[in-house]
Amino acid sequence: MTKEITPQVPKHVAIIMDGNGRWAQRRHLPRIAGHREGMENVRRIAIAANKLGIKVLTLYSFSTENWNRPRDEVSFLMKLPVVFFNKFVPELIDQNVVVKITGFIDQIPTDTLKAVREAEEKTKNNTGLILNFAFNYGGKAEIVNAAREIALDVKNGFITPEEIDESVFSKHLLTKLGNLDDVDLLIRTSGEQRISNFLLWQLAYAELYFTDTFWPDFSEEELLKAIENFENRNRRYGAL
Numbered sequence: 001m002t003k004e005i006t007p008q009v010p011k012h013v014a015i016i017m018d019g020n021g022r023w024a025q026r027r028h029l030p031r032i033a034g035h036r037e038g039m040e041n042v043r044r045i046a047i048a049a050n051k052l053g054i055k056v057l058t059l060y061s062f063s064t065e066n067w068n069r070p071r072d073e074v075s076f077l078m079k080l081p082v083v084f085f086n087k088f089v090p091e092l093i094d095q096n097v098v099v100k101i102t103g104f105i106d107q108i109p110t111d112t113l114k115a116v117r118e119a120e121e122k123t124k125n126n127t128g129l130i131l132n133f134a135f136n137y138g139g140k141a142e143i144v145n146a147a148r149e150i151a152l153d154v155k156n157g158f159i160t161p162e163e164i165d166e167s168v169f170s171k172h173l174l175t176k177l178g179n180l181d182d183v184d185l186l187i188r189t190s191g192e193q194r195i196s197n198f199l200l201w202q203l204a205y206a207e208l209y210f211t212d213t214f215w216p217d218f219s220e221e222e223l224l225k226a227i228e229n230f231e232n233r234n235r236r237y238g239a240l
């Protein structure tokens with residue numbers, strides 16, 4: 001007998017926001033028009049996720065591999081956080097959203113980092129959705145960085161090899177979300193079905209949801225569809 005359980009929204013949703021360039025290409029627009037529309041959709045989906053009671057929304061905004069894109073595109077992308085916060089911080093504060101950033105942020109431009117730190121400061125006392133931007137982030141680099149930190153702790157006598165376990169390791173990851181690090185639902189837009197070096201440790205038990213929709217067109221209705229799909233997959237939670 002399968003015990004019916006109340007559908008639960010996923011606590012931590014992560015999204016690979018793909019398809020912005022192709023969205024623009026389909027409209028005979030420059031790629032940056034797709035990025036700009038994708039940024040507008042970040043606000044729409046963050047507000048929707050907050051209303052649905054999702055605790056953390058982690059968005060793959062810029063990967064460690066994206067530095068290989070054309071210089072002018074990287075330069076435009078590095079300015080997007082500044083544009084985003086100039087436009088949306090008042091609304092994020094009003095909506096009780098908390099802004100966080102996860103990544104190797106020591107390597108990003110000063111103006112970008114200043115805008116991010118200001119947004120984190122202005123929203124730190126909010127209690128709603130944690131809007132977590134994975135920015136200059138790479139899953140393999142995160143794991144190597146954690147291993148290096150732990151090796152140093154062993155070398156300095158702070159910890160023995162026998163004491164290293166999953167809890168110790170996860171404390172050295174870049175995600176600092178408390179008990180909400182592990183992802184429950186990963187969504188990837190635009191038809192690709194790859195993880196692409198995103199949250200490799202945190203995705204260990206995540207449900208994976210892929211849609212052909214390009215990110216700028218990924219609507220609140222599509223988010224709801226992904227969540228309903230997640231709930232149906234987990235409805236048999238009580239069964240073997």
Ligand SMILES: Cc1cc(N2CCCCCC2)n2ncc(-c3ccc(F)cc3)c2n1
Binds near residue numbers: 080084
């Ligand atoms: C690099 C990049 C690209 C970017 N796109 C729009 C979303 C689709 C992905 C490509 C383009 N967006 N959208 C929002 C941000 C952002 C990042 C950090 C932050 F703290 C606040 C906002 C962003 N960053």
